[in-house]
Every structure is written in C-alpha cells, then in structure tokens.
Amino acid sequence: MRLADALNRAVRRLPAWPVYAGSAAYAGWMFWRGVAGGLGANPVEALEHAYGEAALYLLIAGLAVTPLRRIAGVNLIRLRRAIGLACFFFVVVHLLTWAVLDIQSISRVWADIVKRPYITVGMAGFLMLLPLALTSNDWSVRRLGPAWRRLHRLVYPAAILGGVHYLLLVKGWQMKPMVMLALIAGLLALRLLFVRTPRRPILRGAAVPAESQR
Amino acid sequence: MAHRWKNTLTDNDVTPERVFLNRRQIIGAAAAGLALSGLGGRAQAETLEPTGWDDITSYNNYYEFGTGKGDPATNAHKLTVEPWNVRIDGLVDRPGDYAFEDILNKMTIEERLYRLRCVEAWSMVVPWNGFELADLLAMVVVQGGAKYVAFETALRPDEMPGVHRPVIEWPYVEGLRLDEAMHPLTIMATGIYGRDIPNQNGAPLRLVVPWKYGFKSIKSVVRITLTDTMPPTTWNKSNAREYGFYSNVNPQVDHPRWSQASERVVGTGLFARRQPTLMFNGYGEDVAGLYAGMDLAKHF
Numbered sequence: 001m002r003l004a005d006a007l008n009r010a011v012r013r014l015p016a017w018p019v020y021a022g023s024a025a026y027a028g029w030m031f032w033r034g035v036a037g038g039l040g041a042n043p044v045e046a047l048e049h050a051y052g053e054a055a056l057y058l059l060i061a062g063l064a065v066t067p068l069r070r071i072a073g074v075n076l077i078r079l080r081r082a083i084g085l086a087c088f089f090f091v092v093v094h095l096l097t098w099a100v101l102d103i104q105s106i107s108r109v110w111a112d113i114v115k116r117p118y119i120t121v122g123m124a125g126f127l128m129l130l131p132l133a134l135t136s137n138d139w140s141v142r143r144l145g146p147a148w149r150r151l152h153r154l155v156y157p158a159a160i161l162g163g164v165h166y167l168l169l170v171k172g173w174q175m176k177p178m179v180m181l182a183l184i185a186g187l188l189a190l191r192l193l194f195v196r197t198p199r200r201p202i203l204r205g206a207a208v209p210a211e212s213q214r
Numbered sequence: 215m216a217h218r219w220k221n222t223l224t225d226n227d228v229t230p231e232r233v234f235l236n237r238r239q240i241i242g243a244a245a246a247g248l249a250l251s252g253l254g255g256r257a258q259a260e261t262l263e264p265t266g267w268d269d270i271t272s273y274n275n276y277y278e279f280g281t282g283k284g285d286p287a288t289n290a291h292k293l294t295v296e297p298w299n300v301r302i303d304g305l306v307d308r309p310g311d312y313a314f315e316d317i318l319n320k321m322t323i324e325e326r327l328y329r330l331r332c333v334e335a336w337s338m339v340v341p342w343n344g345f346e347l348a349d350l351l352a353m354v355v356v357q358g359g360a361k362y363v364a365f366e367t368a369l370r371p372d373e374m375p376g377v378h379r380p381v382i383e384w385p386y387v388e389g390l391r392l393d394e395a396m397h398p399l400t401i402m403a404t405g406i407y408g409r410d411i412p413n414q415n416g417a418p419l420r421l422v423v424p425w426k427y428g429f430k431s432i433k434s435v436v437r438i439t440l441t442d443t444m445p446p447t448t449w450n451k452s453n454a455r456e457y458g459f460y461s462n463v464n465p466q467v468d469h470p471r472w473s474q475a476s477e478r479v480v481g482t483g484l485f486a487r488r489q490p491t492l493m494f495n496g497y498g499e500d501v502a503g504l505y506a507g508m509d510l511a512k513h514f
Contacts, residue, residue, distance in 0.1 A: 034484040035484055037483070039484075040269075040272060040273060040283070040284065041265075041268075041269035041272060041273035041283070041480045041481050042273060042283070042336055042478065042480050043483065043484045044478060044484060045283075045336070045478070047484070101484060101485065102478070102488075103488075104487065104488055108473070111473070112472075112473070116471055116472060116473075117471065118471055168471065169471070170281070171334070171449075171452075172277065172281070172381040172382045172452060173379075173380060173381050173382075174281045174381055175281075175379060175381075
C-alpha cells in the first residue's frame with residue numbers, strides 16, 4: 001500500500017478546481033474548433049459526440065472513486081464532487097448541442113424524446129442527474145443528512161441509462177459503446193461486493209474501522 | 215439503350231457564390247422554371263453545390279476500415295486496388311472474371327452530379343465519374359430468368375482492420391431488383407471530381423444508386439451475380455426491422471431510431487440549418503414508376 005499512500009498524500013494537496021477549469025476549457029476549445037471548421041465535415045455530430053463521450057468518461061471516473069478506495073486504498077473522494085458536476089456540465093452541453101444545433105426545433109425535440117428510445121433513455125438519465133447536480137453542495141449534504149446518500153444512489157441507474165443511450169445510438173455491434181457499458185456495469189457490480197463485506201457480523205464489541213463508516 | 219439519362223447537372227451549373235438554397239427556394243425555383251419553360255420536362259432550375267473534395271474523402275462509412283467516420287480515410291490506403299478483378303456470374307451469357315481495365319476500356323465514363331443521402335440523416339452532393347451499370351450488364355448479356363442483381367465487396371482481412379470484429383457480417387453484400395439495376399440513374403463509379411476514386415470512397419469500382427440510402431451503394435465491388443431470387447443484403451441481415459431491401463430515401467418512413475424527414479448537409483458548418491429530405495432523394499420523377507402500386511411503408 002506504499003504506492004496508495006503516496007498517491008493519497010499527493011491527492012490531498014490537489015485542488016478540485018482544475019477539474020472544473022479543464023472541463024470548461026475542453027468544452028470551449030471543441031466549440032471553437034467547430035466554429036472554425038476544425039471538426040471535419042460534420043461538426044455538429046462531432047461536437048455532440050465529443051461532449052457525450054466526455055460525460056460518459058467522467059461518469060465512469062466518478063463511479064470508480066469508491067471501488068478504488070475500497071480495493072486499492074486510493075482515496076479520490078475529494079475530487080468526486082468536481083467529477084460529478086463536470087459530468088453533468090457535459091451532459092447539459094451535449095443536450096444543448098443536440099437540441100439547438102442538431103434538431104433545431106422544440107417540437108421535433110419533444111417528438112424525439114417521446115418517440116426515439118435512445119433519446120428517451122438519454123433524457124431519463126439526464127433527469128436523474130439533475131437533482132444530484134442541484135444537491136452537490138455542502139449545504140445540501142448537511143441539510144439532507146442520510147437522505148443525501150440515498151438520493152445520490154440515483155447515479156447508478158443514470159449511469160446505466162447513459163451507457164445504454166450510447167449503445168442504442170450506433171449501427172451494428174460497435175466496440176466503444178459496448179466497452180463503456182461494460183465498464184459501468186462492472187463498476188456497479190463491484191459495489192455488490194462492498195455491500196456484503198461490511199455487513200458480515202464483526203466480533204461483538206470490536207471497534208468498527210473508521211473506513212467502513214464512511 | 216432505349217433511354218439514356220441526360221445529366222443536366224455539372225460543375226458548370228454550380229452557382230459561383232457559396233449560395234445555400236433551402237428547399238423552399240429550390241421548389242420555388244423549380245416551379246418557376248417549369249412554369250416559364252412551359253415544356254413540362256424535368257425541372258432544371260435547381261442548383262446543386264458539390265460537397266468539397268476534402269469532406270467527401272474524409273467523412274466515410276466503410277466499416278471494413280473502422281466504424282469512425284475518419285477511420286476509412288486513415289486506414290484505406292492499405293487496400294490493394296491493382297490488379298482488380300470483378301467476377302460476374304449467375305444468369306448471364308458471358309460469365310467470368312473481368313479485369314477492371316478491360317471493363318473500363320469497354321465503358322463510357324460520364325460525369326454525374328448526384329445527391330447522396332445516408333441513412334444516418336446526413337447528405338452530400340458528389341460529382342461522380344462512372345458508367346451506367348446497364349452497359350456493364352449488357353456486356354455480359356443478362357439471361358431472361360434474371361430478376362435481381364447481387365453485389366459483394368472485397369474481403370481482405372490483411373488489408374481491412376475493421377473486419378476482425380463482427381460489427382456486421384462480412385463480406386458486405388448488397389442487391390438491387392433488375393429494373394433498378396438497369397435504370398439509367400444507376401452507375402458504377404470509378405472517380406470523383408475527375409480523379410480516381412479514393413480507396414475510402416470504394417475504389418476502384420463502386421455502385422451508386424442516388425435515390426436509395428447510401429449503404430445500398432456498395433463499395434469496392436468484386437462480384438456481381440444475376441439471380442432469380444432476392445439476394446440477402448448486409449444491413450437487412452443485421453437488423454431487418456431497421457433496414458429493408460429497398461431502402462429508398464423516404465422522408466415519410468422514419469428509421470425506427472430517428473427521423474428521416476430532414477438531413478444535415480455535410481460541409482455546411484456548425485450553424486447550418488437542416489434541410490428537408492426529398493422523396494426518392496429528389497429523383498422521384500425518374501424512379502417513382504419503378505415502385506408503382508407498392509406500399510413503400512411496408513417495402514421500406
């Protein structure tokens with residue numbers, strides 16, 4: 001666990017703001033490339049996909065925080081809120097790119113949400129992430145108490161919906177969406193292991209390790 | 215040939231300014247042209263702007279070289295296109311393996327400025343060079359019992375990195391009804407903008423059927439078979455609910471996962487408006503008769 005300790009010491013000094021700044025910079029830079037003609041023949045599609053994929057990568061990163069801590073002892077929990085909010089930011093710009101630059105009409109956006117399963121699934125995922133983003137602040141955590149944790153378990157179904165949304169969109173059996181969905185499913189499956197471990201009866205009177213109380 | 219299609223759209227017809235016409239303007243202009251000419255012939259007032267060479271050759275669906283739009287341009291250089299043989303067999307009087315050069319020597323290459331509408335709801339305008347498939351079929355003499363034409367793309371695992379994964383079933387196969395294949399709009403393309411067709415666009419020889427979704431226009435053809443039964447087609451085998459044998463461009467019949475009512479014109483930038491999709495991709499006047507009496511929502 002030497003490496004884990006060293007990593008933990010390094011992370012402790014790491015501020016969260018670069019996650020926000022990096023996300024905003026990447027989103028802005030991609031948009032500028034789209035405007036300037038640097039995103040190829042179909043910039044709307046390229047931008048839509050870049051933002052959507054960034055959201056999925058951050059979602060996977062956010063879901064990896066707990067297993068990393070439990071299995072490898074690497075604690076990135078300080079960055080998790082930033083990762084989650086950055087993910088939501090990319091979901092929002094992905095959605096805006098789709099609605100404003102791609103579909104270009106409110107009635108057709110609505111028609112797609114109702115009629116197209118992959119859009120329905122994506123929208124459902126977005127709606128699940130919305131309350132999580134709104135409560136990702138210290139005040140909400142204090143205010144909601146234990147309910148906050150229960151509420152934020154919504155990220156599990158939202159992640160599955162995000163992965164399915166991507167898989168449903170492509171033609172044929174493509175690698176990338178399948179790998180992403182497998183990663184999401186794998187990270188969620190790992191949690192089933194943790195659910196069981198701490199619940200095993202610990203010797204009566206033994207001190208519960210601080211870690212498992214988190 | 216009883217009736218050869220006259221190409222009225224060439225580079226010379228292109229508006230010099232990068233004028234973007236929306237459909238209303240196009241219809242208005244076409245209607246005005248018709249009214250003024252009073253001849254009742256084909257509307258010729260329409261102006262098509264060909265998509266740029268760079269966009270045509272960098273934004274491709276050719277899954278044998280990868281599923282990303284840029285993958286074919288990156289990987290297709292590995293494809294050996296010389297020598298190239300096309301096996302023509304089935305219900306023909308002169309079956310055989312035909313060398314590409316020998317075919318070229320017997321065919322007349324023409325320019326055809328066609329719209330290309332992808333099933334993914336994007337479109338391009340491509341200045342093809344090629345010959346009518348009907349001429350090739352005449353060369354091999356189609357027998358009376360033939361009703362369909364089956365096509366097959368090269369399958370070269372050593373040269374095609376994409377075929378190592380079962381994204382779709384390989385080799386890629388397509389098919390047309392014989393009357394569709396014989397239609398003067400249907401060509402075998404060998405060039406774009408007067409240059410040899412790049413590998414990523416289906417070198418050295420590909421089908422172009424402008425009133426059907428792009429995936430019908432099979433690339434890098436190595437085999438053409440005349441048959442009396444409807445041949446299997448790749449995307450139909452992959453997902454019959456989404457991709458029919460005919461796959462005519464039809465804004466009224468949506469893909470189960472997305473609308474086909476409009477399209478994004480490739481190369482028009484981040485803020486361009488979508489354009490309404492035209493029935494038979496705008497070639498209805500020439501081809502609607504092929505499907506008279508057919509329910510196009512059923513035979514999609």
